[in-house]
Amino acid sequence: MPDEGAPSRRASRPAIVAVDDEPAVLAAVARDLRRRFGDRYRILRASSGPEALELLRQTRARGDAVALLVADQRMPGMSGTEYLVEARKLVPDAKRVLLTAYADTEAAIQAINEVALDYYLLKPWDPPEEQLFPVVEDLLTTWEAGAALEAGGVRVVGHRFSRDSHELRDFLARNRVPARWLDVERDAEARELLAVAGVADDRLPTVLLEDGSILERPSVLELAERLGVSGQAAQEHYDLVIVGGGPAGLAAAVYGASEGLRTVMVEREAPGGQAGQSSRIENYLGFPAGLSGSDLARRGTDQARRLGAELLTIQDAVALRAEGSGRIVELSGGATLSANCVLVASGVSYRQLQVPGFDELTGAGVYYGAAITEARACADQEVVVIGGANSAGQAAVHFAGFARRVTMLVRGASLEASMSHYLIEQLGALPNVEVRTDTQAVAATGRDGHLASLRIRGPEGEGDLRADACFVFIGAQPRTDWLDGVVARDDRGFILAGPDVAAGGGWGLSRDPYLLETSVPGVFVAGDVRSRSIKRVASAVGEGSMAVSLVHQYLAEA
Missing domain, CATH: 3.40.30.10 (Glutaredoxin)
Incomplete structure (x- = not known):
């Protein structure tokens, strides 16, 4: 079978590599993969882990891409997990799938952490149209999106x-x-x-x-x-204008469009919002292997567009006003959007660190947020992460895969009060991550126009810390300045909604405000920008979908 076991020069299609020590199972895997994906990918197979690793070396030596690794867990000499650990060093961007028996489920779950496993499949996977093809198609679509970005x-x-x-x-x-x-x-x-x-x-x-x-x-x-990224509004009037493209805004766009509302979403930077910068979201229901914020944003954007929502990016909302039953959103470019209802899901931005040197070096070694674009450039360098919440922990884990050392500076006495347990465990298992509590940066120093070191203050006094790159996560402030004097906000700038509006005495209608309705009837709020919200992706998605239900109620009564 030269088209599988031996490398082929007939095309430069990316490869899918399958390995299993049982000839019948290996043949079945190759047959099913070839039947569905053979027109786009070369299907290579090996009967052991060492043989598969040599095949990967040959494939990479020719400059060919490897998109997917499929490995059986129970193989003599080298288990599937052990093979994937070594294969990840050769083809770090390839997606990884483990074939398991029911008794191997625990090993598969453990492999999610050990080798960043993307999925595990129980044998047999019959019928493949339901059990195999959708899983592989989803993984390949994700891989293709990343490969396109690289090339x-x-x-x-x-x-x-x-x-x-x-x-x-x-x-x-x-x-x-x-x-x-x-x-x-x-x-x-x-x-x-x-x-x-x-x-x-x-x-x-x-x-x-x-x-x-x-x-x-x-x-x-x-x-x-x-x-052609930004786009222009296609209609003069909408049922729903969504300001903000984070998880809350994307969820509202999906539900609004799917339920027949003329929906447009406006995002000032890029779909995904702050969550879109996360290197890994591991506690979102339905994704046991986790997913990146970028992948979540891509999936949500594709879904919203497929269902008929319009998405306008690189445009910022600068003002909101009510005109009779209409709600008008003014954009930074001078255009306006007219709608029956508005959902404010503008999210939050990372707070700036106000100490000497940081402002001058922002973008030149100092970054706010994960700045995933800088990860590969941090190879073998000294990276500092400032902050002690989940976003900081996720970034530290991600950068640890590239940097020589990652040092976390945490103002508090421990991580337990601000970070999820699973992240604390991951950080503790990484040999090149050091967490310094009760410690803060008090100055940044540059050399040749970029960051060179930080002055830090901790339990042992002040000292200098080498830093080739520094990523800051020190809390967030709501993006609500454009709503000053229009909707009621709390003393930190977060938007009041529902019972908080009624309690504040700023509600003029006979009915009570809906749960996510602001002080302006027909204007709703969802996600991190809402006062007293839970800062989690899942809660933002829930609020975004809930807001659409409330919009329907508002429109039915109008």
Whole structure:
């Protein structure tokens, strides 16, 4: 069977590698995978872990991509889990599936943590149309989306420690625009491109588009417009305008569109909001292996669009006003959106650290949020994460896979009061992560235009800590300035809703406000921006879907 066991030169299709020591099972796996995915992927197979590892080395040596690994757990000499541990070193981006018997379920669950297992399948998987194909298709779709980002036709050339370069890279990554980053100081290709294009060093960052055009020092908005990312409203009036594209906003877009409401969602940066920056969300129901915030955003965006919602990105809401039964949202570009109802799901932004040096070095070694675009650039470097909540813990775990050392600076006495137990356990198991409690950064120092060290204060006094990159998670502030004087807010700027509105005496109708309704009838709030909300992805999704039900009630009574 040369088309499977031996490498083929007939195409450069990505590979799916299956390994099982039982010939009948291996043949069945290869047969089913070939029948459904053989037109897009080469199906390679091996009868043992060592044989599969050698096959992976040969495949990678030819420069071919590996999309999926399928391995049986019970193999003599090298178990499926042991094989996946080694295979992950060779093809870290490949999706990983473990084939198990019912008795191996515990080992499969353990493998989720040990090898970042994406899925485990119980044998037999009959019928494959129900038990195998949907799982593999979903994993391959996710892999393809990531591969497209890595091999994209848009090229960005600039300095790594440049705030402007970082903003463009972050915009492209968060909006899932396929693009390649070329560091002018490290990549010979970057210098060659600049020479051919005739671009001077003082015109960086430079973006080379697929149509051959060149943008020198573009703003994010200019790049978005050239790529067609932002979009324009297609209708004059909507049933529902959603401000914010985080989990709450995306959920509302999905439910609103699916239930026949003319729905448009406006997002100032990229779908996914703050959650979209998370390297790994592991406590969201239905995803036992966890998923990245980027993947969650992609899934939610695709689902909302498929159901008929309009999504406008790189546009910010700057004002809200009521005109009779209509609600008008003014956008930063000067356009307006008219609707019967508005859902405010504008979320929160990370609070800035007000100590010497941080403002000057933001984007040049200091980043707010996970800044996943910087992860690979942190290979073998000293990374500092400031903060003690889940977002900080998720970032530390993620960066530990790249950095030489990750140091967490936590102001409090412990992590237990602010971080989930599963994250604390993960951090404790990582040998290159150090957690320093009762410690804070009091200054940042740069060298050659980028971060070099932090001045920290802890139980033993003050000292300097080397830092090649620093990621800050020190709480959040609501994005509600644009609603000042329009809707009632608490003393921290979070929006009051339901009973809190009624208790504050700012409600003028005879009926009580709905649970998520603000002080302006027909304007609702959901997610982190709501006063007293639970800061979790699942609760935001629940509030977003609940808000649509309340919108229906409001429209029925209007």
